[in-house]
Every structure is written in structure tokens, then in C-alpha cells.
Amino acid sequence: MEINEITQKVKQFLINEFEIEEDKIYPEANLKSDMGIDSLDFVDIVIIVEDIFGFRLNTDDLKQISTFQEFCEFIQSKTKK
Amino acid sequence: MKRVAITGLGIYSCIGTCLDQVKDSLYKGKSGIVLCEDRLQYGYKSALTGFLKEPNLKDCLDRRQRICLSQQGEYAYLSTLEALKTAGIDTDYFEKNPVGIIFGNDSSMQPIVETCKKMEQEHDTQRIGSAKVFQSINSTVSMNLSTIFKLKGVNFSLSAACASASHAIGTAAMFIRSGLQDMIICGGAQEVNLYSVMSFDALGVFSSMQQSPQKASRPFDRDRNGLVPSGGAATLVLEDMDKAKKRGAKIYGEIIGYGFSSSGGKITEANPESEVLAIENALKDSQMQLSDIDYINAHATSTQEGDKAEAMALYKVFGDKMPMVSSTKSMTGHECWMSGASEVVYSLLMMHNDFLAPNINFENPDQETSKLNLITQTCQKQTNCFMTNSFGFGGTNAVLIVKK
16 A cells, blocks of 8 residues: 555544544654554554554554654555565 | 531433423423333333433543543533532642542443443454443543543542442541541432343333333332333532631532441342431431421332332331422432432422422322322422432442531
């Protein structure tokens, strides 16, 4: 899946499911400090990512990711496999 | 020992979703009972229930706060908002003062059933998500409200079947009397979803009068044939009387008596002797005379045995000094874990508006209930002191006495 498509899909679920304001979602935005996503939210993100992209994130994966862009690139790396 | 003032009250029930609506319903003797088609389809023997509008909290709470709330937690959030408003308290007050919370709640069936269904489909706990645990554990109401309102005082839930909320209020009053806390938010909450009372229905204790829902809850009437389950939430703000007066709070009433007992008998058996003990303990605690009690909001749920036992207990205690008696469950149905708190709110609304609500559907007494001084029509009456009874499964009894 192309990175632009992944970015759009992630952005949409962050807006729709997590009620994050669109202007807070940009490539360098930190998932925790800028977007307010916490460890409990990651539990739900695992389910949504699995439903949309077809693979299971684990919480250790998420610990390595800081920004929105890194998150989208991580998903792309998994969907290429 | 400190005195315990009631400085805030709030309600979300099947006879109204705010104090004004509920006051009007009480005055008019309006029933909140309906027949729920979904319960019939699902396999309930009796599909009678109190009907509550489902809250929409999207404009009040953020996603995390909303998804962690159970149904009864949503009701309790709204009743607590109203109670805090009447108390003149805002979140700034909680920043500076360690306010506690003690709520009565004894089940949270819906999230548990939904979690089990998910597991049976997917066999994968990861797929349950992050919110179900906070909706399903019994302290769901106190844990969520303490988080939402950023409370810093005592924080727990209390489970004692249909006496949960009365014990929660009694326990909160003891904390304040002792000086351990200056202010506690307390009350009770009861879910009303499809799964909430299905195991209760199995016992065959719900009214079978499904052809006339609003006639089905008929406490103390000769032809009563079972309770009608209901729910919602009710909140009181209890406060050290001196401190309440000092901050200029409106005093809605004073908790002057808390009595309790356990019947030590069969698990569903109503026991007049133990009810007498709880009532006498509350009277002793309040230092009131029998003639000081103007009104009793009875536990009476509309079951043959339960109402008979309570009528016997009341007659044993009060004899020819019987105060006026009604069961507001005739209008609301049995609000179970919430009832001890809602019935204090209902009684306070009556006390402050100089009327007593009727025990609707009371048409004929039986041998025991004929000895009660039952209110069958709304009456204009000034009252200064009332008693509320709550008796639960397992023989847990709680009685509260409140004066103006």
C-alpha cells in the first residue's frame, strides 16, 4: 500500500475514532505529546490497525514510534511483508 | 461529632431526568413504567421496566471519559452534575479540597456480557479493547466519576444489593461525622439495559401484570404480584454542617440517623425482626421519638412477602403512632442499587415542596398493610423529618433518617 493511502487511512481513524482534531495531525506530530494518545488508546489502535491493514501491532512496536509519520511508515513496512 | 448536611442533590430516573421533572411526576403520581418489547423477545418472563432516555454525553466528556463509563455510570455522571450545581461546587473546589465519593452499585452486566460475546467469537483478549474493564468492575461508577471530577478524597463503591445506596449514604455520613472528610459525593446507580436483570427475572419475582404496565408496581396493595425493575442514578452531596454553613451553602436536609442490620436467614427471605432492628437502630442513632417521624418512604417493592414483612416491621415499631407511609416505587419501579439514594432525593423534594406523593395503585389493603397510614392521593403537608428503608437480598437492611 502506498504511503499516501496509509497516511489518509490513519488520519481518518484518528479523527473519527479518537476524536483528534485534524490540525493536530501532521508528519512531525508526536503521538503522545501533540496528539494526546496514551497507552490505553494504543490498546484500541492495535484493533483498528488489524482491521484496516491486516496485521497485529504489538505494544513493543509502538514504543519505538514517536511521530505520526513514523507510525505511518511503520505500517507501510509491515504491509509490504 | 460533626453534623451531616445534605447540600446537593441530583436525579436521573424514569420519572424525570432532573429535579424539577421528578418533583412534578411525584406530585402528579406519574408512573415511569413501560413494557419493553426487546426483553420479551430476549426471553424475559416479565418485560416490565422503568424507561430511561439514553444520555448523549458527546458534548460533555472526551472520548476516554465516555468509553470507560457504563450505562449506570452515564446516569450517575448526569445526576452528579446536577447535585454539584445545586451544591454550588465546581471543579476548582475539588482542586483545593479533598472531596470523596462513595457510590452504591452492585452489577454491571452489559459490558460483561459484551466482553464474553467478543471472546466467544474471537478467542483473543486483545480484541476486547481498552474500555470494558472500566465499565464492568463493580466500582465502575466511583472510579469513573472520581477521575472525571478529579476528586482527591475517599473513593470506593459499596455493594449491598438493594440497600447499596442507603449504605453508601450511611457510610459517607459516618466519614463526615468522624471528621475524616468534610465533603463526600454519594448515591447509587442502577443499569436498565437488556442484560441488567435477566437473572433476577429467573426468580419469578417480577410482576406479571404486563397488560397494564403502569398498574403493575402496586406496593402494599392486596393484589400485588411482584416488583418492576427500574434504574437510573441519584446523587447527594454530604458535607460537614459547620463548613457548609460557613461557605453559605443551601442546606437541603441533615442526615441524623443511620441504622442497619442483617437478617441472618435465607438469601431472599424478608425478615420483619431484622427490619425492626435496623429501624430501631436508626431511630436511636437519630435520637428522635416515634412522633418526630412525619413520613416513611418504604422499601416496599410490590412483592407479597417483602411488603408484608415491612408492614409488620413498621407496625411493630410505630404501632398507633404510625406516620404517613408511601412507596415511591409505585411510580418508579424498584431502582435496586440506586433506590436508597433516589428515595432520599424524592423525599427531600416532597419535604421542600410541602407535599407527599401517593402510593399509586394502592386499591385494597390486606391484613398487614391495613395497619399502615398509606398515602393514596397526593396530599399537601409540611414535613420536617422522614425515614427511608432499604432491604436487600442476603438480609442486608439499611435505614436513614433525614430532617429539614
